[in-house]
Amino acid sequence: MTTGKFITFEGGEGGGKSTQLALLAKALEDAGIEVLTTREPGGTPGAEDIRNLLVRGTVDRWPPVAEVLLHFAARVDHVEKSILPALESGVWVLCDRFTDSTLAYQGGGHGLGLQRIQALKEDILGDFQPDLTLILDVPVEEGLARAFGRAGTEDRYERMDLGFHTRIRDTFLTIAEAEPGRCAVVDATGTVDDVQRQICAAVSHRLGADLKTAGK
Numbered sequence: 001m002t003t004g005k006f007i008t009f010e011g012g013e014g015g016g017k018s019t020q021l022a023l024l025a026k027a028l029e030d031a032g033i034e035v036l037t038t039r040e041p042g043g044t045p046g047a048e049d050i051r052n053l054l055v056r057g058t059v060d061r062w063p064p065v066a067e068v069l070l071h072f073a074a075r076v077d078h079v080e081k082s083i084l085p086a087l088e089s090g091v092w093v094l095c096d097r098f099t100d101s102t103l104a105y106q107g108g109g110h111g112l113g114l115q116r117i118q119a120l121k122e123d124i125l126g127d128f129q130p131d132l133t134l135i136l137d138v139p140v141e142e143g144l145a146r147a148f149g150r151a152g153t154e155d156r157y158e159r160m161d162l163g164f165h166t167r168i169r170d171t172f173l174t175i176a177e178a179e180p181g182r183c184a185v186v187d188a189t190g191t192v193d194d195v196q197r198q199i200c201a202a203v204s205h206r207l208g209a210d211l212k213t214a215g216k
């Protein structure tokens with residue numbers, strides 16, 4: 001039985017997930033809720049090692065199916081060693097990306113289709129899923145421009161073509177439409193404060209937390 005809430009942040013490149021995740025963590029902590037912030041791929045030492053294999057190097061470094069398996073290998077380690085123990089002790093977990101990213105990037109972007117990845121997800125994770133998934137949505141060109149503006153070498157996916165990124169956005173929106181009870185689409189084109197207000201409203205409304213945003 002889990003007692004903490006599991007919130008995932010999803011979306012294409014340059015949607016501001018990391019900034020918004022940190023702001024939500026602060027708002028929850030201010031409301032007296034204990035929070036663990038984490039990310040995928042990554043979140044445990046083993047999963048961070050796998051992350052390095054995935055986010056660096058040439059765009060064609062891995063066949064798409066190998067990418068799926070690497071993402072799930074990292075995810076199992078992360079769920080078993082970090083996410084579940086935290087939730088079971090009552091901590092709320094905020095995770096930057098989760099299985100919806102595999103559906104969007106490998107299923108949609110690489111064209112593997114959603115069914116095989118859903119099947120793998122059910123086989124590996126059973127019915128474990130986020131209580132709330134916030135999908136930060138920005139037009140593809142705008143997101144990529146923001147992402148390329150950041151310094152860093154973890155840019156293997158950012159360097160993939162525009163069609164890849166367009167399919168990712170479309171897949172996230174398809175997932176949100178199919179699962180409105182779990183997913184909330186957030187318009188991430190506004191200011192940091194605008195986006196934070198939308199996120200705090202969604203968390204308050206759907207999970208019953210009483211949150212104060214910077215602008216309140």
Ligand code: TMP
Nearest residue numbers: 040041055071097098101102105157158
């Ligand atoms: P980040 O840039 O949000 O930290 O994520 C690292 C990259 O990994 C990002 O470009 C999306 C990609 N990714 C996938 O392709 N599939 C997945 O399942 C996950 C979790 C991330």
